Amino acid sequence: MNMTNYHWRGRKVLVTGATGFVGRNFVSRLLSLGADVVCPVRNAKKAESLAQAGAEIVAGDLADEAFLARSVAGREVVFHIAGSLSAYGYEDMAAVNVGLTEKIVRICASQEKPPVFLYVSSLAAMGPSRSATRPHLEGDVPAPISMYGRSKYAAETMLRKYAGRVPITVVRPPMIFGPGDQEVRKWLETIRRTGFFLIPILRPWHFSMVYVDDVSQVLLLAAEKGERLPATGASRKPGEGIYFVAQNEHPSYLEMGQLFGDAMGKKRVRTVATSWPLAYLAGFCCECFVRWTGRPPMQPNVDKVREGIAGHWTCSAEKARRQLGFEPEGTLAQQLEKTVRSLFG
Numbered sequence: 256m257n258m259t260n261y262h263w264r265g266r267k268v269l270v271t272g273a274t275g276f277v278g279r280n281f282v283s284r285l286l287s288l289g290a291d292v293v294c295p296v297r298n299a300k301k302a303e304s305l306a307q308a309g310a311e312i313v314a315g316d317l318a319d320e321a322f323l324a325r326s327v328a329g330r331e332v333v334f335h336i337a338g339s340l341s342a343y344g345y346e347d348m349a350a351v352n353v354g355l356t357e358k359i360v361r362i363c364a365s366q367e368k369p370p371v372f373l374y375v376s377s378l379a380a381m382g383p384s385r386s387a388t389r390p391h392l393e394g395d396v397p398a399p400i401s402m403y404g405r406s407k408y409a410a411e412t413m414l415r416k417y418a419g420r421v422p423i424t425v426v427r428p429p430m431i432f433g434p435g436d437q438e439v440r441k442w443l444e445t446i447r448r449t450g451f452f453l454i455p456i457l458r459p460w461h462f463s464m465v466y467v468d469d470v471s472q473v474l475l476l477a478a479e480k481g482e483r484l485p486a487t488g489a490s491r492k493p494g495e496g497i498y499f500v501a502q503n504e505h506p507s508y509l510e511m512g513q514l515f516g517d518a519m520g521k522k523r524v525r526t527v528a529t530s531w532p533l534a535y536l537a538g539f540c541c542e543c544f545v546r547w548t549g550r551p552p553m554q555p556n557v558d559k560v561r562e563g564i565a566g567h568w569t570c571s572a573e574k575a576r577r578q579l580g581f582e583p584e585g586t587l588a589q590q591l592e593k594t595v596r597s598l599f600g
Contacts (some may be wrong), residue, residue, distance in 0.1 A: 262479055263291030269330040269370075271317070271359065273310070273335030276436055277375065277467055281336065282310055284471040288415045295326040303351045320358055331370045335359055338407075341559075345391050345402045349513070352406035357413055358502060364420040369410040371422045374476050375470075376411055378429040378463065378499070379404030383566040387461040390569035393427075393494025399563050407574050411497075419486035422476045424468070428568055431487045433467030433590070434597030443595060447519055452512030452526045454563075460508065463501040466590040473500040473572075476579040498579070499570040504587045518591035519599075 274277035282305050287294050292310045296302050299314040305552030306312045317337070324501055335356060342348035344435035356374065382398040384391045399405045414423050415506060432439045446452055451550045477498055484496035489501035506514060509526050562568070575581040584590070 256301050257426060262288075263475070265291060267291045267293075267329055267331045269293045269295070269326055269333045271295060271333075271335050272375075273305060273312075274298070275336065276433075277431060278336045279305065279435065279472045280467045281334065281474060282435065283308060284468070284475070286310060288475075293326055293330065295323065296328070317355060318358075322363065323359055323392055324362050324365075325368070327359065327366065330370045333359065333363055334373045334375070334474060334478070336375045338375070340403060342402065345406065346561035348402050349406045349409060351446065352403075353413055356410045360414060360417045360421055360423070366418050369421045371412075371424070371478050372417075374410065374414060374423065374425045375474070376425050376427045376497075377404065378425060378427050378501075378568060378570050379562060381410055381570070383562075384569045385567070387459070387505065387507075387569065390463065390501075390571040391499065392571055393497040393499060393574055395494070400565055401559075403559075415484055415487045418484040423439065423484040423485065425497065426473055426477055427497060427499050427570065428465050428470050429463035429499075429501050429568060430480045431465055431467055431470060433594055434484045436467070436594065436598075438467070440598050443515055443598060444522060446512070446515050446524055447599070450516075450521060450523065450525060452508075452515060452524050454508045454512070454526060458508070458564075458566075460567050461505045461569050462507070462511065462567070463499075463505050464511075464586065464587065466594075469502070469581075470500055472584065473498060473575050473579065473581050474518045476575070476581060481579060497581060498575045499572050500575055500581065501570050501572045501591075502583050502587045503572075505569045506587070514588060514591055515545045518595045530537060572576070 270282050270292060274296055276557060281295060282292055286309050293313060294302060294305060294310050295313050295315060299312050302312045313326055339348045339351035360372055363372050373385050379401055380399055381391050382400050382404060397408050399408045409599055411425055458560055480498045485491035512524045512526045514526045572581060
């Protein structure tokens with residue numbers, strides 16, 4: 256990996272979303288490199304392990320701009336990982352994925368020396384790819400199909416307004432997995448107990464995946480030497496300031512099921528597809544349940560089903576390899592084995 260402790264030791268860094276799956280892994284990586292890390296969180300108890308590891312945890316309301324301003328002050332780099340994956344509607348999702356992002360970048364722009372701003376977007380902002388043999392490139396025209404994807408793309412578009420004052424880079428990961436991933440755990444648990452891999456539709460569609468440590472690698476490399484978004488109105492190359500990060504392999508649903516099975520020592524995994532109406536019904540019932548019980552929105556939901564049956568979801572990390580020196584930390588099979596060991600021992 257093209258990175259040394261020298262680059263990050265003592266660097267003043269802020270990370271949002273530190274108690275989430277990606278954020279927790281990323282903060283641990285930063286701390287191991289000697290960075291001075293501040294994590295604004297709503298619930299300090301959820302960040303106790305990060306505090307014990309050496310992160311400075313500041314608890315407060317992320318909707319409070321004064322709280323955010325105190326957190327951002329003096330930081331050299333801001334990694335904005337926090338976001339909403341599920342919501343009751345687009346307005347709720349955009350309030351976090353667009354609204355919170357704009358609050359933070361506006362505060363960055365007001366600093367005497369604005370910090371470098373790394374925004375974690377998603378392949379969903381681009382939309383599904385047209386074929387299995389042509390993964391998305393950063394310069395392709397975005398066509399998001401879900402609430403989540405539209406909100407992420409709206410945030411990317413908004414960031415261009417501040418690109419003349421703040422050095423901003425966007426990283427778009429596809430499906431992220433790794434140690435501590437509770438969503439992948441659900442799939443693996445089903446395979447472990449039954450030998451079945453449940454998918455929403457049986458089509459030969461292919462998917463990009465990325466290990467959580469590879470996301471951390473690209474975030475750090477992009478902060479150091481990545482392209483920055485050009486300001487609104489400035490001449491720019493398509494995809495400038497944006498990086499995909501993904502494994503080199505793009506398995507189909509069938510191949511994904513067998514990879515999961517191999518990682519768990521299962522000789523045979525049977526892939527079972529539901530019809531897309533049943534998948535939508537399951538998502539709809541889940542949404543009704545959380546509304547009726549007052550629980551926070553969760554998956555599966557209609558928005559995720561819409562993505563799951565839309566077609567290929569593939570992207571190429573060639574630009575990150577060429578410009579940043581990114582290389583996946585192991586093969587997809589090796590990374591899945593690490594994930595299984597971390598989740599099930």
